[in-house]
Amino acid sequence: CFARINQSVFLCFQDCFEDAYDRIPAACQMDLQTAIQETQCALNLVLNNKFSEALDLLKPWWKDSMYHALGYSSILVMQATMTFEHRDIQAAMATIxxxxxxxxxxRKRNSVVGSLSSLINKQSNLQEQEMHAEICYAECLLQKATLTFVQDENMISFIKGGIKIRTSYQIYKDCQNSDAFRQFEGGVKLGIGSFNLMLSLLPQRILRLLEFIGFSGNRGFGLSQLREGASSHSLRSILCALTLLFYNTYVSLILGTGEGNLVEAEALLEPYQQNISDTLRPLTLNLNVMCGxxxxxxxxxxxISSQQEWKQIHHLCYWELMWTHSxxxxxxxxxxxxxxxxxxxxFIWLYYFMMSEEEIKKTGENIMELFRQVEGLKQRLAGKSIPTEKFAVRKSRRYKAANPVPLVIPALEMMYVWNGFTIVGxxxxxxxxxxxxxxTAEEQLRSDTNPTEFHPDDSCLVQMLKGLCLKHLGRLLQAELCFTQVLSSESRIRYDHYLIPFTLYELGLLYKQQGDFTKATxxxxxxxxxxxxxxxxxxxxxxxxxxxxSLKGSPVGTP
Incomplete structure (x- = not known):
């Protein structure tokens, strides 16, 4: 039976691309199999840049069908994660x-957290529809976790979000260990794989708290579950593949060391390339500029030119184009x-500092006046300040003085914050x-005959960025000298205290590159x-x- 359902869903997957509807007909009645097929069609419409049609297909039944509800909320969550706008996040949360x-x-009326395993072990008579309801319920809760991350990068938000979604995690664990749920393998692998991968990324001090309330994260296991799910030809195969792609590009770059497996990511997406629209293809093959x-x-x-419906996709492209030019x-x-x-x-104003005087005149803006306005223009998401903008406000304070002190290579500093040196390197x-x-900036600071209170901070920033370039060029001894010079100036730094821990981290990576894993650690x-x-x-x-x-299991000491 499960094979027949999968076959019909897969045929629907093909039909939605081969026979594009001008108007998708709505079903007059909704059974479980039809719901899965329509949700698959809606997913494929999204992949083909037909977002409104996907929502129109799901909307008539989204309050009556679990799969329509899941699909409808998923699209709005996607929109919210693209815009970061408060109203989109709130709308997505309400929909979830x-x-x-x-x-x-x-769901089965007595199917509650903590009793699900016992119900299965007692061979409770869960019907097919109730089984699907458990998976759909868990996926909706997983979406809440995603929005929790989007709302705030602060660590405490992960703890709050983790407590809220423990139900979802427990459902996936129970499903994974249950023979009764084997026909829902694709959904289980997406959920248990995503949870393990997401939790494995959390810093240890947070993970210890989450383990106390029943969470655990195994990155290798999570990746293997997602790989199996991506190759399962199920409703959620493409979602498993996209999750792996997102991990291997954005997540590994922004939250990790930038060592994502791009070859694997593109190989996983290869079966879907002919079915992905021209609009979304650059966002899958080039979700990160590491791909080229x-x-x-x-x-x-x-x-950008292929569609005008979802401006959020334009914004993703603008973001990547901004960095490619940077x-x-x-x-x-x-x-x-x-x-x-x-x-x-x-980001708008830091580029002023990098442009020539002639280029600045063309903009018609007063850079000093603009920077004085920075603190008042700070945005908030769900009551929280954006960490990057907190950083900007601290930088702008030097413009409140009677004699403002210009920033030193601020675009390169922000490039480092977003791990861009890993790409350029x-x-x-x-x-x-x-x-x-x-x-050039180093020489200007060195020849400054009237150094300001910001001079030590600016000099340390320049040395850290210089060390990064030298490291990527293989000039490791020179890079080490730059990093140690920053560390030796710790007592002189007045404002940019982040430079010391970041430099310690970079010096550790340098020793890892040299093979001295003990020193690196x-x-x-x-x-x-x-x-x-x-x-x-x-x-x-x-x-x-x-x-x-990445250092765990490495040989100890210098080779």
């Missing part, structure tokens, strides 16, 4: 609550895309070009345990966690 209510109506930073622009521009130090073009985004205001010519810019652990309350602390702790995990 309604979807949970819909799914709850189909200097060849991706044309594809992003094609993505990596090549094309500051005026990078400013253009930052201005189009208008999301993190700091893959090309020696681009890294050399960045090094020239950094050494010592420096990274120092950054982890001996510093707190600095800018971008959460971001560094995610990277530290990833780095220490």
């Amino acid at each position: 609550k309604e979807a949970l209510h819909t799914c709850q109506r189909f 930073v200097f060849q991706a622009r044309a594809r992003y521009e094609e993505c 990596y090549q130090q094309e500051w005026q073009q990078a400013y253009h895309y930052a201005d189009l985004l208008s999301l993190f205001f700091y 893959k090309r020696a010519d681009s890294t050399e070009s960045l090094l020239v810019t950094i050494e 010592t420096y990274i652990e120092n950054a982890k345990t001996n510093y707190k309350d600095y800018s971008m602390e959460s971001r560094l702790h995610f990277r530290i966690h990833a780095a220490l995990n």
